[in-house]
Amino acid sequence: MWNDPGSAAEEGGAMGASVRSVQHDLYGVVGRPARHSLSPAMMQAAFAVLGMHACYLALEAEALAEALDALDRVGFRGLSVTVPFKQDAFALACRVDASARSIGAVNTLRRTASGWEGRNTDWLGAVRALERIVPLRGASALVIGAGGAARGVVYGLMERGAHVLIVNRTEQRARDLAAAFGCAWAPLSDLPSVGPKVVVHTTSAGMSGNPYDFAIPEGFFTAEMVVMDIVYAPLETPLLRRAKAAGSRVVDGLEMLLHQGIEQLAWWLNRPAPEAAMRHALRRAAARAQGGVSHG
Template sequence: MMPIDAETSLYGIIGHPVRHSLSPIIQNLAFTSYNINAVYLAFEVTELSGAIKGVKALGIKGLSVTIPHKINIMSFLDEIDIMAQKIGAINTVVNRDGYLLGFNTDWLGALLSLKEKTEIKGKRFVILGAGGAARAIAFGLKKEGAEIIIVNRTYEKGCALAKEINAHAFPWEKLPVLAGDVLINTTPIGMWPEIDTSPVDEKVLAKFELVMDTVYRPLKTKLLQMAEKMGCNTIGGLKMLIYQGAEQFRLWTKKEPPVEKMLKVAEKFLEKEN
C-alpha cells in the first residue's frame, strides 16, 4: 500500500456489522496493484443519513454497501443504475463530486461464477431464499434466459419475488420433490460459526448437477461438502464475492481489476482462519 498522505483517496464499506468483511483486504490489494494512492476502510454505520452526509462532506469517492443498508440507501442517491432499480438494492456507490450514483454488482458476481461451470440459458435454477442476494441472482439469471424456481421459508415472500421475474415459487416443504440443473443457496445456513448445518439433505442434492453456496465463511460449507460427495460440481461463495468486488473496483477506477490477485489474498486470509 502506498503511504497515506494528503492526496490519498478514501473508499470504504458501510454496514452493521462490517468488522468481519473481507472487502478491505481485497480492495486495498487492488489499489496497491495499480499504485493508486487510495485506502479502503470498513465503517460501522447504524445511522445512514448521517453517513451519506459524511461521504459528501469528506469527499469519500466510493462505497460498498452491505446489510442492513442495501435498500434504504436508494433514497439518498442522485442516480440509480437500471439493473439496480430492478433488483431493488444497491451494493455500490460512486461519488462524482458530490453526485452519488448507485449500482448493484452482486448479480454480475453470481453470473460470472456460474458461467465458469455451466450454461445459463434454458437451465433450471432452484434458488433457496428470497432476500437481497436471492433477488440479485434471480434478476441476473432471468436476464440470461434461465428458468427459475424460488424456495423460501416464508412462502409469501418467495411468491412475491417469483412474480416479479415471472418465475415459480414453492414452499420450503416441497424441496424434496423439486429437481433442476443448479441449486443455489442464498440463505445464511451453514455460515460460520454454525458450520455443521446445511439447508438441504443429500436426497435433494442428488437431483442437481451443480450446487452453489453464496456463503464464503467457511470456504467449503457443509452444503458443498455434501454436494461433492454426491458427485455434484460446486461453486463456493468466495468467487461471487471477488467478482462483485472486482466490478466495484472497475466502476470506481475505470481500470481492469486484478481478479486473480484479489482471489488469492482472500483465500490466504480465510485459510488462516481454519
C-alpha cells in the first residue's frame, strides 16, 4: 500500500529510521475504493471547529490486515472502515462491542495498546437520522434489501423497538436476515398490502447504472410515512422523489452517513462532535461530487 517505515528500520533501509507523525493526530477511512469518500471533508471540518491538529485521509488498501499493521506503526489513532472491509475489521479487531457482534461487521476502529478495538456506528447512524423525525418504538418499519447495510439497519430498528418487515429481491436473503434478528419477511409481491409507518430502502439500486429490480406499487407512499433511502449518490433517488411527491417525510442517505460519522468521532475523541459543521461540510462535498459515486 505504501512504504512501511517500520520494516525499513528493521531491515536497515536507506532511511535507517522509522517515520512518525509528530504534529498531527492521524485518522482515515480505509476501503477499496476510498478516493471518492465524503468522510474526509466531514471529519476535517470537525477537526477545524474543535481546533485540533488532526488529519483524516482516504486510504485505499488491498488487504485490511496489512493495512492495519502499517497504520498502527505510523501512529493512526482511529479509522473508518468501508466496503469491502467491514467483516474483515470485525474479525481483526482485538475487542468489539455487543452491537458489532450482533451485526457481524465493524465500521470504526480505535487504536489501543492491545490492538484495534472495533465498533459499529452504521446502525446508530440510521436510527439517529430517523429518530429526529419519527419515534421508532412500536412503529411498523419496512426494510427493503437484505445486504450488509440492511443488517445494521434491521438491528437498529429492532433495538429501538420497531416492528420490522424485510423484503428483498432474493427472497432467501430476506428470510435469513429475518431469522437472524427475529423479525418478519415477505415476498416483494406482497408490498401492496403493507402499509408501514417507516420505510428504509437499503439496496444499492437507484444509483446511476443500477435500476430497481422491483416495483413500488402506485399509491404505496402516503403522507403518513417517513421514508429513508440510504443511497446518497444521487442525493434525491427516484424512490425518494416518489415518496416526496406523495407527501411522505423523507430522509436522504447523507443523514445516515453524517450520524455514523458523529458517533465515530465522539468515540475516538471522547467528546461531542460538532454536528452542524459536519453536516455543512458533508452536504457541500456531496454537491461538489455532483452525482459522482461516493462511498462512506
